[in-house]
Amino acid sequence: MDVTARSATSEAGAPRARARARGANWYRGDCHVHSVYSDGELAPEQLVADARDVGLDFLATTEHNTASAHGIWASLASDGLLILLGEEVTTKTGHWLALGIAPGELIEWDYGVGDDLIGRGLRQVRDSGGISVAAHPHAPYPSGSFMYSYEGFDAVEVWNGLWASERPWNADNEAALAAWGQALVQGSRTGRWRPAVGNSDTHLEGQIGIPHTVVLAEELGAAAILDGLRAGRSWIAEASTVDLSLSAVAAGHTAGIGERLSAQGESVRVRVRVSGVPRATVSFHTDRGEVHCEALSGAGTGTLAWHTRSEDSAFVRIEVRHPHGGMAALTNPILLT
Known part of the structure; x- marks a missing residue:
């Protein structure tokens, strides 16, 4: 050219x-x-x-x-x-x-x-x-x-x-x-x-x-x-075949990625849904590092939940990794107050 x-x-x-x-x-x-x-x-x-x-x-x-x-x-x-x-x-x-x-x-x-x-x-x-x-x-x-x-x-x-x-x-x-x-x-x-x-x-x-x-x-x-x-x-x-959603719910309020959730001292339920990553490992990360980890099914689709409190976690974010450790998806945080 x-x-x-x-x-x-x-x-x-x-x-x-x-x-x-x-x-x-x-x-x-x-x-x-x-x-x-x-x-x-x-x-x-x-x-x-x-x-x-x-x-x-x-x-x-x-x-x-x-x-x-x-x-x-x-x-x-x-x-x-x-x-x-x-x-x-x-x-x-x-x-x-x-x-x-x-x-x-x-x-x-x-x-x-x-x-x-x-x-x-x-x-x-x-x-x-x-x-x-x-x-x-x-x-x-x-x-x-x-x-x-x-x-x-x-x-x-x-x-x-x-x-x-x-x-x-x-x-x-x-x-x-x-x-x-x-x-x-x-x-x-x-x-x-x-x-x-x-x-x-x-x-x-x-x-x-x-x-x-x-x-x-x-x-x-x-x-x-x-x-x-x-x-x-x-x-x-990693690719358009990978999909993910993340939300946190507390005190009748819901927040998504990049947003701030006011938990008002109540328990926070964090929910993530992942698809398109067979045999993936999904990990939850806060200001204390990795705090929870679960494996998806061989089909690579699943919904996982984890509970915390704003007193224990300033934020939560997600990493999705392949069995060999390579990254498939990662999120920005949901901030907790």
């Missing part, structure tokens, strides 16, 4: 702000994708077709340090697929995702942690109505490890699928999840916690959607999806 010839269309307007009207629902999306316009091997048209094939509702373009393809991506949005414009800001000491930026908008990237310039880029994204995501914080290659503070970031990419063709869940993701979980313990008590997201980091064929983030949004629209991600009303799935 002649990238230079086609980049002129990057000056086109933004993709449609809303896709097919489906109202409040759970929407599946991959917010870390590369095409031939940076270091990917596939054209945007192919990535869009693949996204539809694997059951995604939205996609974010995140080429490295360029907005040259924004117009190409915008022209590919449709009633069935929402496209968010973005950039992978590839600095000298860590990468991050700028999601929901304006057409043609470029976020500065040529700096390192010692230059004290990252705040300017974070403000630029915020002023555009977008969100900033710390990407693959424990990536094992030069500049891939994230050396910045998470202050000012909206979310952390705890599951990155760049090596999904070899192993969908690896030691880098395990380290990112552990660090995020530790920060969640502190943040849940102050109300300043950062949601987890998962993305494919697609560069090659067959990677898109492994994993992806499932977001509860008021509609399949850019602002609504970004709001859902920002609020942590989301969970991460």
Whole structure:
């Protein structure tokens, strides 16, 4: 493909702000994708077709340090697929995702942690109505490890699928999840916690959607999806064949993922339903670590329940793992007060 010839269309307007009207629902999306316009091997048209094939509702373009393809991506949005414009800001000491930026908008990237310039880029994204995501914080290659503070970031990419063709869940993701979980313990008590997201980091064929983030949004629209991600009303799935629901009930009130439940001193019943993961192990995690674990049937479908109190648990979140220990799904927390 002649990238230079086609980049002129990057000056086109933004993709449609809303896709097919489906109202409040759970929407599946991959917010870390590369095409031939940076270091990917596939054209945007192919990535869009693949996204539809694997059951995604939205996609974010995140080429490295360029907005040259924004117009190409915008022209590919449709009633069935929402496209968010973005950039992978590839600095000298860590990468991050700028999601929901304006057409043609470029976020500065040529700096390192010692230059004290990252705040300017974070403000630029915020002023555009977008969100900033710390990407693959424990990536094992030069500049891939994230050396910045998470202050000012909206979310952390705890599951990155760049090596999904070899192993969908690896030691880098395990380290990112552990660090995020530790920060969640502190943040849940102050109300300043950062949601987890998962993305494919697609560069090659067959990677898109492994994993992806499932977001509860008021509609399949850019602002609504970004709001859902920002609020942590989301969970991460290995594939669209995996489904999960999580709720907590106490004192006549119910809360879901990313929400806060006022238990008023009463017992809290936590209920999770999982499907699409044969012989999976489902574990419940709080600020005390893993507190309960059960195995699903061989069919991979089941509903599990666990009880706690807000005095004992500041939050509860779920991990679903394959028999070999690899992750199949994980959730953001339900906060308990």
